[in-house]
Amino acid sequence: MTTEIDFTRRLASVTAQAIDTLGSREDAERWLASAAIGLDRYRPIDLLQTSEGTELVKTLLTRMDYGVYA
Template sequence: MRRREQILMTAEQVFGNPELAEAWLTKQAIGLSRRLPCMLLETDQGYMEVADFLVRLDYGVY
């Protein structure tokens, strides 16, 4: 659960509001090979992929 909270906080900063962040978490992400970000949070590697992807989105490097 803590991973989800951390990713949601970052996603809120990237997307600008909590509703968009929550919606993004449950939809396929092209930059994550069309995988669901929420499903990737189950492993350490998946968490790092999602966190890295959000940073790249924030800086426009995707």
């Protein structure tokens, strides 16, 4: 079970990574709230409820940094 503190920490970490990847807080927040093809159309923010989902989101952001989508 995810506590609110766990979720908040995951959100802060992923938001920081998304800002680095996408260039702005606004773009990062928009991306987090939108269905992502690389996440089987799940919204990244919804996957932050679990550590496994959070790792999927972080992995996708890292791949985006390197231009690797497949």
